[in-house]
Amino acid sequence: MKKLVIFDLDGTLLNTIADLAQSTNYALKECGFPEHEEEEYKYFVGNGIYKLFERALPESEKSEENIANVRKHFLIHYGVHNMDHSCPYPGIMNLLENLHKKGLKLAVASNKYQAATERLIKHYFSEIPFVAVFGQREGVKAKPDPTIVEDILAIFPVDKKDVLYVGDTGIDMQTALNAGITAAGVTWGFRQRAELEQYSPAYIVNQAEEILELIS
Numbered sequence: 001m002k003k004l005v006i007f008d009l010d011g012t013l014l015n016t017i018a019d020l021a022q023s024t025n026y027a028l029k030e031c032g033f034p035e036h037e038e039e040e041y042k043y044f045v046g047n048g049i050y051k052l053f054e055r056a057l058p059e060s061e062k063s064e065e066n067i068a069n070v071r072k073h074f075l076i077h078y079g080v081h082n083m084d085h086s087c088p089y090p091g092i093m094n095l096l097e098n099l100h101k102k103g104l105k106l107a108v109a110s111n112k113y114q115a116a117t118e119r120l121i122k123h124y125f126s127e128i129p130f131v132a133v134f135g136q137r138e139g140v141k142a143k144p145d146p147t148i149v150e151d152i153l154a155i156f157p158v159d160k161k162d163v164l165y166v167g168d169t170g171i172d173m174q175t176a177l178n179a180g181i182t183a184a185g186v187t188w189g190f191r192q193r194a195e196l197e198q199y200s201p202a203y204i205v206n207q208a209e210e211i212l213e214l215i216s
């Protein structure tokens with residue numbers, strides 16, 4: 001029986017793509033680089049903001065200096081606009097409340113930088129007592145490295161067979177594989193079902209309610 005459910009944030013709990021796209025486009029424009037369509041950002045996001053900027057910059061402009069410059073403008077804009085359009089996916093609030101009522105412990109494991117991860121979780125899910133909320137932290141390897149899962153398990157120690165990891169990208173499926181825990185891929189997020197299938201997760205679900213069914 002599962003005791004702990006670890007959720008990815010962007011593309012799994014929250015649809016953050018519009019705010020991420022708009023802040024990155026703002027930063028690119030400020031630095032004199034071309035912008036991108038929102039759809040493209042679904043493939044730029046997933047490995048943290050360093051990779052996001054590297055991917056968003058033109059092929060010949062992916063220098064450390066340009067990434068640092070885009071980052072500077074992004075952080076100013078996203079700091080103010082991270083909740084303009086972001087919102088929980090349908091059924092997510094209910095799912096979290098029901099899992100909590102059933103006595104399951106909940107945690108967040110995101111590649112979004114720590115400060116923004118905490119801010120968004122506090123704003124959208126203030127009622128949910130997560131046992132751990134981890135984003136990308138200075139000096140800690142990002143997903144798909146399993147450190148973030150190990151860090152959650154250090155706070156709430158349970159047998160790995162009692163943990164379910166829920167995420168929307170191949171990076172998430174790989175994270176669960178690397179950590180040796182059960183994965184559930186969700187199809188409402190940023191990536192296609194085929195990407196999830198490459199990692200043979202135990203489950204692939206199309207609606208938040210399905211997570212509750214497969215837990216009990």
Ligand SMILES: O=C(O)COP(=O)(O)O
Pocket residue numbers: 008009010011045046047048049052109110111112113143
């Ligand atoms: O910000 C990112 O790159 C991805 O964040 P996530 O791990 O919550 O999907």
